[in-house]
Amino acid sequence: MLLAGHVPGREHRSPSRRARNERYGRVAGRRPTPGAESQPMIVLGIDPGLANTGYGVVQSAAGRLVALDGGVIETAAGLPVAQRLADIHAAIDELLSEHEPQAMALEELYFGQNVKTAFAVGQARGVVMLAAGRRGVSCESYTPQKVKGAVCGNGRADKEQVARMVQALLGLQAPPAPDHAADALAVAICHANCAPLSAALAGVAG
Numbered sequence: 001m002l003l004a005g006h007v008p009g010r011e012h013r014s015p016s017r018r019a020r021n022e023r024y025g026r027v028a029g030r031r032p033t034p035g036a037e038s039q040p041m042i043v044l045g046i047d048p049g050l051a052n053t054g055y056g057v058v059q060s061a062a063g064r065l066v067a068l069d070g071g072v073i074e075t076a077a078g079l080p081v082a083q084r085l086a087d088i089h090a091a092i093d094e095l096l097s098e099h100e101p102q103a104m105a106l107e108e109l110y111f112g113q114n115v116k117t118a119f120a121v122g123q124a125r126g127v128v129m130l131a132a133g134r135r136g137v138s139c140e141s142y143t144p145q146k147v148k149g150a151v152c153g154n155g156r157a158d159k160e161q162v163a164r165m166v167q168a169l170l171g172l173q174a175p176p177a178p179d180h181a182a183d184a185l186a187v188a189i190c191h192a193n194c195a196p197l198s199a200a201l202a203g204v205a206g
Helices: 017-024 081-099 115-134 144-152 159-170 179-205
Strands: 041-047 052-061 064-074 103-107 138-142
Touching (some): 041 179, 052 081, 052 179, 064 081, 064 159, 064 179, 081 115, 103 115, 115 138, 138 179, 144 159, 144 179
Parallel strands (some): 103 138
Antiparallel strands (some): 041 052
């Protein structure tokens, strides 16, 4: 089940707000980890990539996590790299404008990838962070192991386990798909659960 992304100029379009709400917003999610409750916060999670950039928007409020949006931004391999990066930037900027998140969370670059793939992911990360920076939205990065540990309690969990736990934590009717969207939602959940503790520790240290 493919969740269409906000891709300028492509034939597919993102589902309507009502359709997204029916999939993501109507079933109450589980409580986050103990102590993670805080003021309402919207997080835009990103799984960056040149061909496919996953995104997931999660709201943490009243001790519950709810998915507001999710999907994949796709760019065609035949386009110049500069145009593909511009399309990713435009799509992310549209998401930031629509959801007005308090924070953006990205999956950290995995250095086990081959050099060509890592370079392309790094380029995508750059334009995503540029879009956030221009709007004054803070960015945090998390390693894949950190995300898996926060969502599944196991830093070595496979993608199927991550998708099932994202489904459970957000109260979705089915595991989110494709993988890029599921990973982006997982990154957003990770930040929603970690941010209150980080803020509290910063307050103590300050």
